[in-house]
Amino acid sequence: MTLRPIGDWGGPVVEWNYTTKAYSASQFEQPVRPATFTGGHTDSAVDLDADGLADFLELRADVHVNLAGHYTLSGYLSKGAGTTVVRFIASAYRDFDLATTDTSVVLRFRGDQILQAGVDGPWDFSLTLYYAPLAYARGNATPGPIGTILPPQPAYYPETLCGTTSTYRAADFDPTVELVRYTGRFQEVTPDRNGDGTFDALLIRAEVEVFATASFDLSGLLAAASGSPEIAKSFGQVCLQQGTQWAEFSFAGPNIPAAGIDGPYQATLSITPTARGIDPTTTYTTMAYHATDFDANSTGPAQP
Structure with missing residues (x-):
């Protein structure tokens, strides 16, 4: 064993040897x-x-x-x-x-x-x-009260x-790989966090099949049913695991009454791999909404 000053300025080093008691390897926990x-x-x-x-x-x-x-x-x-x-x-x-x-x-x-x-x-x-x-740590269980001593972990x-x-x-092998593909299934969510009867956001979920785990940039454009004019935009970054799951595009509620255009709306949704690859884009037509259904004064994040 060796002891050395924390701020090692070349001072003396103290060393010594120590022999433990006799133990049998079987006395210790197996891995x-x-x-x-x-x-x-x-x-x-x-x-x-x-x-x-x-x-x-x-x-x-x-x-x-x-x-x-x-x-x-x-x-x-x-x-x-x-x-x-x-x-x-x-x-x-x-x-x-x-x-x-x-x-x-x-x-x-x-x-x-x-x-x-x-x-x-x-x-x-x-x-x-x-x-x-x-x-x-993944939100699947509740930790014990503050001050609780956790039992030893194997x-x-x-x-x-x-x-x-x-x-x-x-x-x-292909120079441009396809990492993700839309399945054609969509969901809409309109959260009202403050309970005032108007929607804080229009959240569109697109089901995707991910062929290899990777990071992606998500971008969305919400427009009138004809595709013009633009009403709102959505941006985000996400790591999608291999398999089938949902990608979420959130459009802030205040942008919709500001545009004064009733739905249904056309959403153009793009998923771009962070490290190169094919970036699929799809369009989706929402349900019919009135522009006044959305909260003009919402200041929080668009996610529910």
């Missing part, structure tokens, strides 16, 4: 393994738009889940393991819930990253699976699986 990789894995190229170029490399790995809950999965592809030069190819990340069972986890690596690396496969991969035990160790993919050509 908790919420889930384990069982070793099986497959990989395949995914061509979403059938243009002959792969949008993603999909890696699927078998796992045995001992503890149901929320997990995160991250991974990367590389080339040159065991040599003096290791090339980075692509990386990916997502999170999801797992039930107690034998199942598989899936991670998709973007084709444009693989193409940009310009290195043909097979590639080495590394997958790491983490268990996220703090449910209350040490959850991440699980890692390494291996090698099949053979692929980097040139067979």
